Amino acid sequence: MTAWLSVLVPLLVMFFALGMERVESRLREATVRQEELDELLEQPRPDEVRALFRQGTSRALELFRLRSRGAGTRRAARRSKVSP
Incomplete structure (x- = not known):
């Protein structure tokens, strides 16, 4: 019985760590x-x-990232229009 425990416990710890x-x-x-x-x-x-306030940080950050991404594409479009 002790032999099984000495094999089983390290295996359980290893699977838990993984x-x-x-x-x-x-x-x-x-x-x-x-x-x-x-x-x-x-x-x-x-x-x-x-x-x-209503949905938490994840939704607010999602909206913020959409706004940031949109601002970045608008800036790039402006630069391409201005530069020949």
């Missing part, structure tokens, strides 16, 4: 960068504040 590593990697991907959150809180739009 499972926690997968959970940690998913959490690492879902984290928010501090700069992004600071920028959202410095210059919020009404729809982003509403989303932050």
Whole structure:
């Protein structure tokens, strides 16, 4: 019986560690960068504040990223129109 426990316990610990590593990697991907959150809180739009209040940080950041991405494409379009 002791021999089974001495084999089973390390295996269980190893599988638990592997499972926690997968959970940690998913959490690492879902984290928010501090700069992004600071920028959202410095210059919020009404729809982003509403989303932050009602649905949480993830939806507000999604709206912020859409706004930022749209502003970046608009800037690039302006530059291409201005430059010959």
